[in-house]
Amino acid sequence: MSAGNLIDVYKNEEMAVLAFRDLRLRKGVTCKKCGKRDHYWLASKQQFQCKHCRFRTTLQSGTVLEGSKLPISYFFIAVYLMLKEGNAFTVQDLQEQTGHKYYEPLYDFARKIRAYLNESDQNGILITFVEISNQLINRQAPGPQIHIEHLIS
Ligand SMILES: [Zn+2]
Numbered sequence: 001m002s003a004g005n006l007i008d009v010y011k012n013e014e015m016a017v018l019a020f021r022d023l024r025l026r027k028g029v030t031c032k033k034c035g036k037r038d039h040y041w042l043a044s045k046q047q048f049q050c051k052h053c054r055f056r057t058t059l060q061s062g063t064v065l066e067g068s069k070l071p072i073s074y075f076f077i078a079v080y081l082m083l084k085e086g087n088a089f090t091v092q093d094l095q096e097q098t099g100h101k102y103y104e105p106l107y108d109f110a111r112k113i114r115a116y117l118n119e120s121d122q123n124g125i126l127i128t129f130v131e132i133s134n135q136l137i138n139r140q141a142p143g144p145q146i147h148i149e150h151l152i153s
Pocket of ligand 1: 031034050054
């Protein structure tokens with residue numbers, strides 16, 4: 001699998017949403033209204049809903065993507081590129097891979113994600129994505145899986 005094909009895995013928005021949801025659930029979602037932590041996932045709205053008071057929390061709220069209107073898949077594309085390219089990463093790379101028209105929002109986005117990566121379990125992020133995509137692939141058509149050791153190679 002070439003690097004070009006590998007990054008395409010991370011461009012699947014449906015998988016990106018589910019993987020980002022699971023990343024959040026790992027730390028837990030706290031209701032801003034009542035402070036409880038039990039939530040349902042509203043798939044149609046892509047939001048969490050508090051089991052106690054029904055207050056809704058967006059996927060981005062309270063995360064590194066707070067306020068971002070960019071697709072969730074950009075997060076995984078950026079993480080992949082940053083881990084793969086290290087200091088050679090440029091915002092132009094991100095622009096090329098996302099096909100996003102404007103440079104400015106990507107610049108801010110990349111800056112936030114770089115800071116986030118410095119204080120996170122970096123491999124855990126992409127592993128979560130691969131776990132989700134394997135689950136979905138198995139559901140649709142059992143077959144070859146994406147292996148974690150191929151993540152950054
Ligand atoms: Zn609540």
